[in-house]
Amino acid sequence: METNDTIAALATPPGEGGISVIRISGENALTFARGLFHSIFDISKNIPPAQKVLFGEIRDPESNRVIDEVLFTWFKKPNSYTGENVVEISGHGGTQVSATLLELILRQGARLAEPGEFTRRAFIHGRLDLTQVEAVADLIGAASDRALNSAVLQLKGALSRRINNLLDQLLAVQAQLEAAIDFSEEGLTFQSRETTGQQIKGLKMKFFL
Known part of the structure; x- marks a missing residue:
């Protein structure tokens, strides 16, 4: 299994709910998120503070359409669950909005994570x-x-x-x-x-x- 690529997946159960969390893990986690997240703190030009929550919007980079208002958290390696660079995007827990957010991230170049792959990477990198x-x-x-x-x-x-x-x-x-x-x-x-x-x-x- 490759561990040098960047993966993404829902970190919460699929379906309707109050919140859904999408996790991106790998070297390019922040790079892939930069083209989607828009906030007062401009992460397209600045590295966000690690382990601090930012409020903003996810927009489709092709149409500039707002997909959801989200909370954005950046974890710089090795201080993350997987031991890699990690971005967690917490949005509203609807089925369609979660699927759309994930699809946008995959379109940036991330690979859909396999079941248990985040935890497997945590083991590989000595976090667990x-x-x-x-x-x-x-x-x-x-x-x-x-x-x-x-x-x-x-x-x-x-x-x-x-x-x-x-x-x-x-x-x-x-x-x-x-x-x-x-x-x-x-x-x-x-x-x-x-x-x-x-x-x-x-x-x-x-x-x-």
Whole structure:
């Protein structure tokens, strides 16, 4: 899958609603949006402030017809969800207006994102690890407070930190065992097999908690 092109898609469920968000991610995200968004702050000549919301209009560049009044947010890489340059356009949540906005962006040169591609790019660029990628799906599908809280903790990296801590402890045990084997004839004192066994047993119990 290509990751050096610029992609766009609805970041909210399709259909009628109060708000729809279209996300553009990739090197040319701002370039593609510049020809569409018109505001008091002229982004055609200036780089907008990162992570600040601008109010304005989306216009069809061919007819200058106003398509929607929107909120425009620019995220400069790597400080975005995907780790790439990202523009998010929040407009009214009608089916036709969302489709028209997206079509205008694709006409500028963006490619329609595949399902899950924003999150996949976040993983590729190190914004999320595998457990956090799974947490995104768990968060969306959470049907109880317990499931929601678990997904949020996982998304914040709690599971990754736990796994890394256990890995560090296992590597320490491994180092003890290798030293005991390599220097068994040097007259050095190492911890007993029983102690090492208890350490491994304790780590196993922590892993399955």
